[in-house]
Amino acid sequence: MFAFTKAQQAIRKAAKDFAKGELDKETIIQWEKDGAFPTEVWEKAADLGFLGMHLPEKYSGGGLGMLDSVVTLEEICRKDSTVGVALGYATHGAECLAKWGSDALKEAFLPKVLEGEMLSAGAFGESQRGGDLTAEAVTAVKEGDEWVINGQKTYVPNGGLAGFYIVLCKTGDAASLILVEADRTGLSVEGLGRKLGGNMTPTANIAFDKVRVPAGNLVGEEGKGLAYAKEFTSENKILLAAQALGTAFGAYDRMMEYVKGREQFGRKLAQFQVSQHKIADMAVKIELSALITYKAAWVRDEGKMDPTLCSMAKMTACRTAMEVSAQSIQLFGGYGFMTEYEVERSYRDAKTLEVMAGAAAVQKDIIAQSAIGRIR
Structure with missing residues (x-):
């Protein structure tokens, strides 16, 4: 039976508390409008060890596993997808350096990235x-x-x-x-x-x-750059799946709060069967996306690389983020289009995650090739 360790549960809580305490809605809306990188949040995240948790402790990483990074990114994206994506990409490419770079390169660059200096x-x-x-x-x-x-x-x-x-x-x-x-x-x-x-x-x-x-x-x-790049891309898909999962959860949370409070024709929106069926579909999709994302991270932590599973997790979680954010907008009605209610931004960020590291068609190619195997 799958279960998070006490340490992973503590990491999740710490990430949730960090996001709740540091991510101010109005400030974030302005940052997003201006296209500004969230420097202050990034620096604080680095101070708390939330950057590169799966990278070597020797170079200021967390020395933990991929699953630890997954739950961290999930919780931050659940609170705010745009900030979460920025933090998720703050160390982009550093994994290549950590895995295959010389000691001199690692010592010169990794601490600066993982300590929030670069x-x-x-x-x-x-x-x-x-x-x-x-x-x-x-x-x-x-x-x-x-x-x-x-x-x-x-x-x-x-x-x-x-x-x-x-x-x-x-x-x-x-x-x-x-x-x-x-x-x-x-x-x-x-x-x-x-x-x-x-x-x-x-x-x-x-x-x-x-x-x-x-x-x-x-x-x-x-001469081994292609193999390195493919492995890095597969691993990165797990982190993208985590960000998409958090984005889906965030849209779902906002939608649930709204439909439980909003009244139409003398009843809460959540009491209408049509709303309930939409909510049920969303809940199932989120649960399935979470399980395949956690499995992909767990497999990586076991020392195995499964590119097909990574593509499955990325495609599934991103599709869920798109569908959940779209349905959340529907349940919000006209308010769903308004910046203040944030679900429209969840939808936009979900689409961005979907195309990163290869859109759904690319992931389907990888999955199909693995499923079909060699044709004689």
Whole structure:
């Protein structure tokens, strides 16, 4: 029988208390409108150890498991999805450094990320290739004791704010990961402006024009970048599923409070059978999404990597977040469209989570290939 440990229950409570105490509704609405990164909340989250809980304690991480990170992100997103997504992406790409980077790179960069001094970002996607990581056009050529990088990455999270980028580059006949500091000569940022959701997490195109970095900035072994990127992406899907789960819970909580208090024709909205059936559907979808997300995290903590399960969790939780937030808007009626009631933002953030790390069609491809197997 599945159950959280006492330590995980304590982490969940601490994350819930943090979110309740630090996330002010009116301030957040203004931050979201302005597209401002929640710096103060990020710094406090770092002080409390909520960033990179599954990363090594030696470098200021929590030294815990993926499930611990999942319950933390779930609770923060349950209180506010936009802030939760920003915090979830604050360490993006740092996992690559923690797993495969040299000791020198880890010591130089990981503590700064996990102590809330610097954002990180993985730069994998390119405009003409979508989610196809096998067709990289950004190149890195070895010249003496340096790598010279040329090309452009698109839709990079934390673009323009990150202190460094973990860049997937073509190196000869294979691909490699290389750390590029944000202040390197030849690196430029093109902000992509306001998005439908996730507006506290800036997104940008990053261009590299003869950018030179030391040979020691290679992350892991040369030629293994594609395998590293795929493993990182699978693991990241678990965290995205956790954020989507929290987003669904948040919309559900707000909707329940509303329908229990709102009267129509002399009855509370929650007393109408049509409302009850919508609520029942939402409750089932949230429960199933929670179970598959927790299972994916547990499997990872057991030392196994199951890309299919990661895709299942991400697709299921994101679909649930979309459907629950949409139904919540319906039950709110006209108020559901109003910023003050927040469920419209849950819907927008849910859509953002759905397309991150590959939209539903990408996840279905992965799941189907695994289910069908080899065709003779």
